Amino acid sequence: MKEEKILLGHGSGGLLTSKLIREVVLKYFDSKILERLEDAAELPRAKQKIAFTTDAYVVNPIFFPGGDIGKLAICGTINDLAVKGAIPKFLSFALIIEEGFEFADLEKILKSAANAARIAGVTVVCGDTKVVEKGKTDRLFITTSGVGVIKQNLRREKIRAGDRVIISGTIGDHGIAIMNKRLNLGLQFNVKSDVAALNGLVMKILSAGPAIHFMRDPTRGGVVSVLNETVEGTQYGIVIDETRLPIKKQVRGASEILGLDPLYIANEGKIVVFADKNKAERILTIMHAHPLGKHAAIIGKVVKKPTGVWLKTSIGGTHPLIQMEAEGLPRIC
Amino acid sequence: MKEEKILLGHGSGGLLTSKLIREVVLKYFDSKILERLEDAAELPRAKQKIAFTTDAYVVNPIFFPGGDIGKLAICGTINDLAVKGAIPKFLSFALIIEEGFEFADLEKILKSAANAARIAGVTVVCGDTKVVEKGKTDRLFITTSGVGVIKQNLRREKIRAGDRVIISGTIGDHGIAIMNKRLNLGLQFNVKSDVAALNGLVMKILSAGPAIHFMRDPTRGGVVSVLNETVEGTQYGIVIDETRLPIKKQVRGASEILGLDPLYIANEGKIVVFADKNKAERILTIMHAHPLGKHAAIIGKVVKKPTGVWLKTSIGGTHPLIQMEAEGLPRIC
Numbered sequence: 001m002k003e004e005k006i007l008l009g010h011g012s013g014g015l016l017t018s019k020l021i022r023e024v025v026l027k028y029f030d031s032k033i034l035e036r037l038e039d040a041a042e043l044p045r046a047k048q049k050i051a052f053t054t055d056a057y058v059v060n061p062i063f064f065p066g067g068d069i070g071k072l073a074i075c076g077t078i079n080d081l082a083v084k085g086a087i088p089k090f091l092s093f094a095l096i097i098e099e100g101f102e103f104a105d106l107e108k109i110l111k112s113a114a115n116a117a118r119i120a121g122v123t124v125v126c127g128d129t130k131v132v133e134k135g136k137t138d139r140l141f142i143t144t145s146g147v148g149v150i151k152q153n154l155r156r157e158k159i160r161a162g163d164r165v166i167i168s169g170t171i172g173d174h175g176i177a178i179m180n181k182r183l184n185l186g187l188q189f190n191v192k193s194d195v196a197a198l199n200g201l202v203m204k205i206l207s208a209g210p211a212i213h214f215m216r217d218p219t220r221g222g223v224v225s226v227l228n229e230t231v232e233g234t235q236y237g238i239v240i241d242e243t244r245l246p247i248k249k250q251v252r253g254a255s256e257i258l259g260l261d262p263l264y265i266a267n268e269g270k271i272v273v274f275a276d277k278n279k280a281e282r283i284l285t286i287m288h289a290h291p292l293g294k295h296a297a298i299i300g301k302v303v304k305k306p307t308g309v310w311l312k313t314s315i316g317g318t319h320p321l322i323q324m325e326a327e328g329l330p331r332i333c
Numbered sequence: 334m335k336e337e338k339i340l341l342g343h344g345s346g347g348l349l350t351s352k353l354i355r356e357v358v359l360k361y362f363d364s365k366i367l368e369r370l371e372d373a374a375e376l377p378r379a380k381q382k383i384a385f386t387t388d389a390y391v392v393n394p395i396f397f398p399g400g401d402i403g404k405l406a407i408c409g410t411i412n413d414l415a416v417k418g419a420i421p422k423f424l425s426f427a428l429i430i431e432e433g434f435e436f437a438d439l440e441k442i443l444k445s446a447a448n449a450a451r452i453a454g455v456t457v458v459c460g461d462t463k464v465v466e467k468g469k470t471d472r473l474f475i476t477t478s479g480v481g482v483i484k485q486n487l488r489r490e491k492i493r494a495g496d497r498v499i500i501s502g503t504i505g506d507h508g509i510a511i512m513n514k515r516l517n518l519g520l521q522f523n524v525k526s527d528v529a530a531l532n533g534l535v536m537k538i539l540s541a542g543p544a545i546h547f548m549r550d551p552t553r554g555g556v557v558s559v560l561n562e563t564v565e566g567t568q569y570g571i572v573i574d575e576t577r578l579p580i581k582k583q584v585r586g587a588s589e590i591l592g593l594d595p596l597y598i599a600n601e602g603k604i605v606v607f608a609d610k611n612k613a614e615r616i617l618t619i620m621h622a623h624p625l626g627k628h629a630a631i632i633g634k635v636v637k638k639p640t641g642v643w644l645k646t647s648i649g650g651t652h653p654l655i656q657m658e659a660e661g662l663p664r665i666c
Contacts (some may be wrong), residue, residue: 009659011391013553013599016659018562031334031445037562039549040417041384042483050383052480053373054425056343058470084373092387096429128476132664136471138585141425145478147385150375196436203490216372220346229351266346326342326349331465 005144006101011131021256024107024208029093033125042126043090046149047208051086053077054145060331062109062139070113072268072333073142075197076219078120081276082202083215083271086148093127096141099134109140122146122199142243152206156230158213164280165238166273168196168201168287169295171223172251175265178332179258189250193267201292202271208286211279214240216272219333220265221323226272227309228323237307239302240321243314263311264324274302339434341529344464353462356438361447362426363589366458374458381484384419386410387413389480393664395442395472399509399525403446405601405666406475408530409552415535416548418605419481421511424450426460427473432467442473453530455479457525477491487651489563491546496635498571499606501534501629502527502622504556508598511665513587514622527602534625535604541619544612549605552666554656557595559605561656570640573633573654596644597657599665602658 009016026035032043055076062069075090093113097106110282117124173194177282180191198217206212218226227238240263247255247262255262275283280298287293309321342349354640359368366374388409395402416419426446450457450463503662505529511523531550549559562570573596574604580588580595602625608616613631620626640652 007659008663009638009662012660012665013555013658014557014657017553018472018656038488039413039573040419040479040481041421042417042486043385046379049378050376050480051373052423052425052478053459054427054476055461055575056427056429057478058429058463058465060464080372084371086373090385092385092478094387094389094473096391096476096480106407119447125505126386128388130664132391132393132471137474138465142475143387143389143476144383145387145425145427146373147480148373148385153375156371174549175456187519199510220350222346225346275474280363300532323351324347326345326347330341330344331463 003181004103006097006099008099008133009209010237017129025127026108026164026259029124031125031126033123048149048255051081051084051148051150052141053080055080055140055332056090056143057333058141058331059144059178059333060138061181064083064181064193067113067195068109069140069142070109072195073118074113075267076201076333077144078122078197079217081146081148083217085152085154085206086095086150087145088120088122088148088199090125090147091122092145094122094143096131096137097131098137098139099131120199131274141243154212154214156214157301159236159274161236161302161304163213163274163275163299164277164298166275166284167246167297168271168293170246170267172247172255172262173268173284174268175222175332176251176254179329182256189254192256193246194267196269196292197270197290198269198271201290204286204290205273205283208279208283211276211283214271214274218267218270218272220266222266223272224263224321226307231307231309237303237305237310238300239303239310239312241312244297244299245298246295263321268333298302337428338434339432339439339464341432341464341466344462345566349537353418358443358460362457363581364456364458366456374390381482383523383585384417384483385413388413390477390666391474391664392511392666393471394514394666397514397526401442401445401473402473403442404449406477407446407449407529409529409601409666410477410479411455411521411530411532412550414479414481415532416550418487418539419483421479421481421532423458423480424455425478426457427476428462430464431470431472432464434473436602449530453532461537463554465520477647487545487547489547491588491662492635494635494637495610496607497547497610497631498633499608499613499617500579500630500632501604503579503627505580505588505595505598506601506666507601509584509587510646512591515524522587524581524583524587526599528603528627531602531604534623537619537623538606541612542615544616545606545609545610549606551600551603555599557596557604557642558656559656564642570636570638571633571645572636572643572645574645577630577632579628579630594652601642601666632641
C-alpha cells in the first residue's frame with residue numbers, strides 16, 4: 001500500500017526512506033549518477049575551473065502563479081552559476097519535509113523541479129531527504145547546490161566607468177506574484193512569477209566576449225540590492241534612468257497599491273549585465289533575440305561620480321537608491 | 334546597536350542580511366573565496382574526477398554531548414566525500430533560521446562548524462541564510478554540500494566474497510547521546526556523540542591501495558542499513574560476528590534500557606570498510622594507529638551464501654539483520 005502522506009519514518013534512513021527515494025524521487029530525477037545512490041556522486045573530469053554555489057529555498061506559498069518551490073530551487077541555483085559565467089552542469093537537491101505533507105504535492109514539486117532541470121540541461125546527481133515533526137517546519141524547504149564549469153570569468157573588478165547596465169526584462173514580477181498569492185490580495189492582475197533558468201540566455205550573452213564585464217541576478221532585495229552590492233567599496237557609482245525601466249503595467253499597478261518600489265522587489269528570471277559601452281547595443285540585440293531577453297533594456301550606466309546608486313527620474317530629479325534594512329516581505333524565495 | 338536575536342529582515346537580502354554575513358558569518362568562516370560573496374564561488378582546476386554530495390541536517394537538539402548541528406553538518410558532508418575515496422576540499426553552508434533565534438547560539442554553531450572545517454582542512458566557499466517566521470521551523474537547519482577530488486574510486490561493484498568487513502570504532506554512540514539528551518532520560522552514562530571528520534583516517538586507509546574495495550559511513554539507520562544497502566541486488570551476503578562488535582558498555586546499557594539494538598543506531602564518526610581478506614589485518618593495524626580508528630575491529634565477512642545480512646550470535650545462532658521500516662527516533666542528524 002502506498003502512503004498518501006509523508007511519515008516521520010520516511011526520513012529515518014530505513015526501508016521507508018529507501019522506498020521514497022527509489023519509487024518517487026528517482027521516478028522524476030532520471031539520472032544514471034543519482035540512481036547509484038552513493039554517499040557522493042562521481043562527476044567527470046573538467047578542464048576548466050569549477051563554479052560552486054548553494055541556496056536554501058523557503059518560499060511561501062510553495063505553489064504560486066508561474067511556478068513552485070521545486071522549479072525555483074532548480075532555476076535559482078542554475079542562475080547563480082550562469083551569472084558567474086559558468087555552464088551549469090550538476091545539482092544537488094536536499095529536501096526538508098514536514099510530517100503529513102501530501103505525496104501528491106511532493107510529486108508535483110519533484111516533477112516540476114525535474115522538468116526545469118531537463119530543460120536547462122543540468123543533471124541532479126545527489127540529494128537528501130529529511131522529515132521533521134508536524135508543526136516543526138512549514139511544509140517543505142529545499143536546498144540546492146550546483147557545480148558548473150567556468151566559461152568566462154566574470155568579476156566585479158572588471159567594471160569600468162561608462163559601462164552600460166542592462167536588465168534582461170521586466171522588473172518585479174516574481175515578488176508581486178508571490179505577494180498577491182500569499183496575502184490573498186485577490187488583485188486581478190494575473191502577474192506570474194518570472195522564474196526561469198537563464199543559462200541559455202547567459203551563454204548567448206557571453207558570445208559577446210570580454211565586452212561582458214559582470215552579471216548578477218536580482219533576486220532577494222531586487223535590482224537595488226544588486227546594484228549597491230556591485231559598486232560597494234569601489235570607486236564607481238551607478239545612475240539608473242527611470243524612463244527606461246521595463247515594468248509591466250500590472251506590476252506597476254500592484255506596487256502602487258502595496259506602496260512598494262519595483263526596484264526593490266525580487267526577480268527570479270532576470271539578470272543585470274554590466275557591459276562595455278561600445279558593445280552595449282549589440283549585446284541588447286543578442287538579448288532581444290532570446291525568448292527570455294525579449295524585453296531587455298539598457299537602464300543606466302556606471303559613473304565615476306557620484307559613487308553609490310542613483311535614480312534619474314522622469315521629471316529630471318536624481319534620488320539615491322539606497323539598500324533597505326530589510327525587504328518588505330520575508331520568504332520570497 | 335547589535336541585535337541579540339535573529340529578525341526576519343536578516344533573511345531579506347537587504348542591509349541586515351549583509352551585516353549578518355559580513356559581521357558574523359565571515360568572522361568564523363575565514364576564506365578568501367567566501368568573502369568575495371559572489372553568486373557562485375570560483376574553485377581551482379582539478380586534474381582528478383570530482384565527487385559531489387549534499388546533506389540536510391535537522392538534528393534535535395541542536396546542541397548535544399560531543400557536538401552540535403554546526404560540527405555535524407561539516408563533518409557529515411566531509412565523511413560522505415571521504416567514503417567515496419575523495420579528498421574533501423570545498424563546502425557550501427546554507428542556514429534556515431527561525432525568527433528569534435539567539436545570536437549567541439548562532440555564533441556558537443558557526444564557531445564550531447568553522448573549527449571542524451579548519452581541523453579537517455576543508456574550506457567553506459559559499460553559503461546562504463534564510464529566516465522564517467517564529468513557529469514555522471524548529472530553531473535552525475543546516476544543509477551542506479561538498480566537493481572533493483577522487484583519489485581512489487570506491488564502488489560497491491568491487492566487493493568480492495571473502496572480503497572482510499571492518500568497523501572503525503564503537504557503534505551507536507551518536508544515537509544514544511542524542512536520545513539521552515532529547516528524551517531527557519538523564520541516564521548517567523556520559524555517552525558523547527562520535528561526530529568527527531574522517532577524511533584523515535580514510536586517507537590513511539587508502540594507503541593500502543586496491544585492497545580497499547568499498548566504504549560507507551553508518552549514519553541514519555546504523556550499521557545494518559549500510560550493510561543491507563551494500564549487498565542489496567548483488568549476489569553476496571554478509572555475516573557479522575556478534576562477539577567482535579565494539580560497543581561501549583554505556584551504549585550497550587542504554588540500548589538495553591531503551592529496547593534498541595546498537596546495530597541500528599546512528600553513528601557520525603565511523604566507517605565500515607570492505608577490504609581484501611589477505612590485507613584486512615594490515616588495514617586494521619593502519620586504523621589502530623589513527624586516533625579515530627583506535628577501536629577498529631574486523632566484524633564480519635562477505636559470503637556467497639546466504640545472501641542478505643546475518644548476525645552470528647555469541648551463543649552460536651544466526652539471525653537475519655533486516656532493515657527496519659523506520660529507525661526508532663526521527664531527527665538524529
